[in-house]
Amino acid sequence: MRHNRAERMSEDDERQQSSPSDLEFTSNKARNCNATGSGSGHPEFQSPFPDQVLENVLENVLHFLTSRRDRNAASLVCKSWYRVEALTRSELFIGNCYAVSPDRATARFIRVRALHLKGKPRFADFNLMPPDWGAHFNPWALALAKAYPWLEKVYLKRMSVTDDDLATLAESFSGFKELVLVCCDGFGTSGLAIFVSKCRQLRVLDLIESEVTDDETDWISCFPEGESHLESLIFDCVECPINFEALERLVARSPSLKKLRLNRHVSIGQLYRLMIRAPQLTHLGTGSFSPLEVAGQGDQEPDYVTAFAACRSLVCLSGFREIIPDYLPAIYPVCSNLTSLNFSYANIDAEQLKPIISNCHKLQVFWVLDSICDEGLQAVAATCKELRELRVFPIDAREDSDGPVSEVGLQAISEGCRKLQSILYFCQRMTNAAVIAMSKNCPDLVVFRLCIMGRHRPDPVTGDPMDDGFGAIVMNCKKLTRLAVSGLLTDKAFDYIGRYGKLVRTLSVAFAGDSDMGLKYVLEGCPQLQKLEIRDSPFGDAALRSGLHHYYNMRFLWMSSCSLTRQGCQEIAHAMDRLVVEVIRSIGEEEMDDSVGTLYMYRSLEGPRTDAPKFVTIL
Amino acid sequence: MEGSVAYENDLNLKATELRLGLPGTDEREEQSVSNVRNKKRPLQDADEEFGANGKSDAQNETATPAKAQIVGWPPIRSYRKNNFQPKKSESDGPGIYVKVSMDGAPYLRKIDLKVYTGYAELLQALENMFKFTIGEYSEREGYKGSDYAPTYEDKDGDWMLVGDVPWDMFVTSCKRLRIMKGSEARGLGCGV
Numbered sequence: 001m002r003h004n005r006a007e008r009m010s011e012d013d014e015r016q017q018s019s020p021s022d023l024e025f026t027s028n029k030a031r032n033c034n035a036t037g038s039g040s041g042h043p044e045f046q047s048p049f050p051d052q053v054l055e056n057v058l059e060n061v062l063h064f065l066t067s068r069r070d071r072n073a074a075s076l077v078c079k080s081w082y083r084v085e086a087l088t089r090s091e092l093f094i095g096n097c098y099a100v101s102p103d104r105a106t107a108r109f110i111r112v113r114a115l116h117l118k119g120k121p122r123f124a125d126f127n128l129m130p131p132d133w134g135a136h137f138n139p140w141a142l143a144l145a146k147a148y149p150w151l152e153k154v155y156l157k158r159m160s161v162t163d164d165d166l167a168t169l170a171e172s173f174s175g176f177k178e179l180v181l182v183c184c185d186g187f188g189t190s191g192l193a194i195f196v197s198k199c200r201q202l203r204v205l206d207l208i209e210s211e212v213t214d215d216e217t218d219w220i221s222c223f224p225e226g227e228s229h230l231e232s233l234i235f236d237c238v239e240c241p242i243n244f245e246a247l248e249r250l251v252a253r254s255p256s257l258k259k260l261r262l263n264r265h266v267s268i269g270q271l272y273r274l275m276i277r278a279p280q281l282t283h284l285g286t287g288s289f290s291p292l293e294v295a296g297q298g299d300q301e302p303d304y305v306t307a308f309a310a311c312r313s314l315v316c317l318s319g320f321r322e323i324i325p326d327y328l329p330a331i332y333p334v335c336s337n338l339t340s341l342n343f344s345y346a347n348i349d350a351e352q353l354k355p356i357i358s359n360c361h362k363l364q365v366f367w368v369l370d371s372i373c374d375e376g377l378q379a380v381a382a383t384c385k386e387l388r389e390l391r392v393f394p395i396d397a398r399e400d401s402d403g404p405v406s407e408v409g410l411q412a413i414s415e416g417c418r419k420l421q422s423i424l425y426f427c428q429r430m431t432n433a434a435v436i437a438m439s440k441n442c443p444d445l446v447v448f449r450l451c452i453m454g455r456h457r458p459d460p461v462t463g464d465p466m467d468d469g470f471g472a473i474v475m476n477c478k479k480l481t482r483l484a485v486s487g488l489l490t491d492k493a494f495d496y497i498g499r500y501g502k503l504v505r506t507l508s509v510a511f512a513g514d515s516d517m518g519l520k521y522v523l524e525g526c527p528q529l530q531k532l533e534i535r536d537s538p539f540g541d542a543a544l545r546s547g548l549h550h551y552y553n554m555r556f557l558w559m560s561s562c563s564l565t566r567q568g569c570q571e572i573a574h575a576m577d578r579l580v581v582e583v584i585r586s587i588g589e590e591e592m593d594d595s596v597g598t599l600y601m602y603r604s605l606e607g608p609r610t611d612a613p614k615f616v617t618i619l
Numbered sequence: 620m621e622g623s624v625a626y627e628n629d630l631n632l633k634a635t636e637l638r639l640g641l642p643g644t645d646e647r648e649e650q651s652v653s654n655v656r657n658k659k660r661p662l663q664d665a666d667e668e669f670g671a672n673g674k675s676d677a678q679n680e681t682a683t684p685a686k687a688q689i690v691g692w693p694p695i696r697s698y699r700k701n702n703f704q705p706k707k708s709e710s711d712g713p714g715i716y717v718k719v720s721m722d723g724a725p726y727l728r729k730i731d732l733k734v735y736t737g738y739a740e741l742l743q744a745l746e747n748m749f750k751f752t753i754g755e756y757s758e759r760e761g762y763k764g765s766d767y768a769p770t771y772e773d774k775d776g777d778w779m780l781v782g783d784v785p786w787d788m789f790v791t792s793c794k795r796l797r798i799m800k801g802s803e804a805r806g807l808g809c810g811v
Binding site: 123125126127128209211237239344345393394397398399426451453455508510511535 | 689690691692693695696699700
């Protein structure tokens with residue numbers, strides 16, 4: 001029996017519960033909204049056109065509905081609600097650009113002002129996916145230009161965006177206000193130049209962790225003259241020098257500018273000049289935080305401390321790309337106000353951190369390098385009682401390097417930062433005891449990502465696998481929605497996850513598990529699972545089959561270097577016609593190889609995509 | 620760029636080295652990847668490689684002594700990996716501070732020679748500091764194309780033209796710097 005799938009855009013709001021799974025919309029479920037006892041509480045009218053009046057009322061009411069989850073639920077009530085919801089949805093979120101085509105999306109939602117679109121899966125960030133795999137923004141840009149001339153905001157993540165696409169955005173939407181590109185690539189400074197020169201209403205240009213080609217175009221100079229509406233300019237990922245004088249003039253004529261994140265080509269002296277022009281900043285990325293040349297003795301250094309002190313609204317500080325620690329004391333005046341501090345490019349040790357962090361009582365978000373060692377983390381734990389999110393990155397990202405942070409740091413954080421909600425922790429060694437401690441001390445954990453960099457590493461104290469640690473996390477952290485595991489793990493760990501991880505939506509697995517059972521536990525046990533990414537784990541076709549009941553509820557499944565065969569994947573493809581099953585080949589693999597290098601599969605209303613490159617086979 | 624100055628002045632010891640082997644063979648060692656032939660593709664150029672091929676095999680991994688890097692592991696984005704230079708600190712070990720005088724300037728400056736990796740950087744810094752341009756250096760004719768010549772006083776008390784000796788030798792023998800101007804400068808290096 002064929003079901004008409006609801007045209008449900010994939011949703012994934014990390015902070016909210018997911019809506020009921022696998023909802024269908026068939027014609028025999030459509031209710032006549034005038035029936036008595038329908039229970040939704042809306043009035044019954046006896047006028048000749050009840051549907052029309054109802055729709056007007058609904059339209060007014062639904063305008064207030066902002067959460068896309070609620071909107072998805074509302075759209076499934078009946079045809080009338082579906083129609084009205086589609087009319088009133090102004091922010092459109094599409095979690096997988098291949099799940100639905102631009103034409104279908106623009107046909108259903110006709111009054112969209114903001115689009116949020118995601119492309120490649122996350123493992124693409126780590127070179128596990130060949131370049132030119134897809135996720136091209138171009139067809140979307142063209143469809144948007146036709147459908148929404150009033151479009152104001154575009155947010156893209158892991159999409160390939162060309163210079164032409166940027167030009168399309170700038171030329172097609174006269175009121176365009178916000179462009180946010182996260183982990184995108186495919187464009188360069190010349191595209192930026194065209195974009196900023198034509199977007200006269202631009203308020204936000206945020207380039208975050210994106211790859212920007214250096215076409216040697218001076219894009220900063222291309223902002224139009226006269227007062228600008230800029231509220232946010234983030235370009236710390238742009239790896240090319242910029243025209244500083246033009247930037248200084250731009251900042252001077254942007255009275256609304258609140259967020260400014262500079263790239264590493266801006267020296268501390270230049271930073272000073274910008275700060276004194278923009279003391280109203282709330283978010284600042286400091287650029288290199290070192291001088292262009294070595295200051296000789298007797299050089300008149302600007303008064304950095306006063307510049308920072310003047311920024312009374314500063315709550316978020318980042319940058320420090322090439323930090324000279326001697327300049328760190330300049331930030332003392334703002335420490336007590338900071339809610340977010342990103343030191344993840346700053347190679348500083350515990351002694352250099354302590355005087356700073358001991359003043360950061362309000363800190364909620366802290367990103368840092370493991371150069372601060374366990375001792376530095378202890379200092380964080382001692383002061384930052386409001387900490388919600390911690391990320392500890394490795395300075396030396398190799399398997400065999402010395403680990404400056406360990407279970408000691410994690411234990412300290414768990415004891416000091418009880419309100420912790422999200423942690424990403426890279427280390428070389430970790431004990432079950434410390435992980436268990438964190439599971440008990442930090443019950444509010446929503447995101448727990450532990451990366452023990454040595455593969456298959458057991459608990460160094462007991463010699464046991466890390467099963468019990470992660471088991472405790474899923475057992476004790478009742479709000480957990482995102483989990484990344486590492487270290488030596490047997491199927492038992494996955495048994496725990498399947499048994500207790502009832503809210504888990506995103507799971508990352510690498511070099512873990514013993515057999516198909518591991519994956520089975522998860523697929524059978526985690527009803528909220530949306531995104532599952534697995535690499536180098538011994539899960540095969542039988543395990544894959546055990547998820548058939550659930551794949552339509554997921555945004556995607558990624559499995560690379562596991563034990564899958566082409567035949568096994570083919571079975572899945574045949575069983576589920578709304579699933580796109582991609583087999584991605586590495587170099588040296590023949591097209592008819594039986595073993596599968598990388599499997600990437602996702603639900604879609606469109607069937608196999610037409611832009612797949614040669615190394616992708618869609619089964 | 621800066622470091623190459625030193626190499627040009629090296630005695631080419633390799634050419635006269637005595638060793639076994641046929642002439643013309645180069646004994647440069649291969650980056651050892653042969654011990655990981657089994658399953659994992661070691662990390663080469665991140666741009667060329669994609670995908671860790673083959674299946675995961677836990678037993679094999681623990682046996683190989685020198686673990687080659689695995690693609691995409693640990694899961695750190697490449698721009699974070701490439702970011703770290705050795706810690707820069709102005710007070711990292713004793714600096715070699717020398718006075719720098721410029722003919723016609725009212726006061727002297729001081730610079731730390733340890734900060735620079737070669738002549739090019741040093742000269743650039745001097746140019747920036749005193750707002751002038753140094754000409755082009757050549758062994759035969761010194762600095763051509765400008766009125767200035769950078770000189771230094773060495774351990775023996777003699778005034779030398781900057782750039783003649785290998786960088787490391789310069790750093791250890793330089794006591795002070797003087798940027799000469801005008802006719803005095805043009806006299807230096809011309810058939811002395």
